[in-house]
Amino acid sequence: GAVVSQHPSRVICKSGTSVKIECRSLDFQATTMFWYRQFPKQSLMLMATSNEGSKATYEQGVEKDKFLINHASLTLSTLTVTSAHPEDSSFYICSARTGGGGYGYTFGSGTRLTVV
């Protein structure tokens, strides 16, 4: 089946630094990928929709200058958390539509970001 590979699975960074999270579709092309944020024991909140070759669409309240999204190819989307602060610590998950005109979506395994 369709696989979305997300790396790293865990990252700890110092406050003020930037962190890049990669999301790759391994066996299919993903024209659209979604980035979610999940706080402990809470639901997934959509941050932005990433479209290959164009600018990402951010949800209301999400700082696009802080959460940089790049979808440069049909198999790779990246989320860069710039100038990270402790409040950015969270679980970040990407997903991609598996194509074929259907509704299939596959999620990555998530990235646990801890900013110290």
Added chain:
Amino acid sequence: QQQVKQSPQSLIVQKGGISIINCAYENTAFDYFPWYQQFPGKGPALLIAIRPDVSEKKEGRFTISFNKSAKQFSLHIMDSQPGDSATYFCAASSGTGNQFYFGTGTSLTVIP
């Protein structure tokens, strides 16, 4: 505004019992209703999904019941097992390529 409302927040079921999780929605444009299972530290995995043209879908021990007029759908886990202990999210989407709206999640614990 929560597009999809899910209950209960947590559920404890004995092994062999039936787990039932309910979701409700308002947007009649939604036409795809998946359920996801998430283990700690992992991304959600698709469990089962239904389209509004059917009232029930069964896959193994998992069944979705869908009530279009009431705008409600539920997940039934038959013969619940300790390995089913996880967080379950319902979701809804309209049209291919559009975002999913997730419920708030249900933490299921199946006790031996």
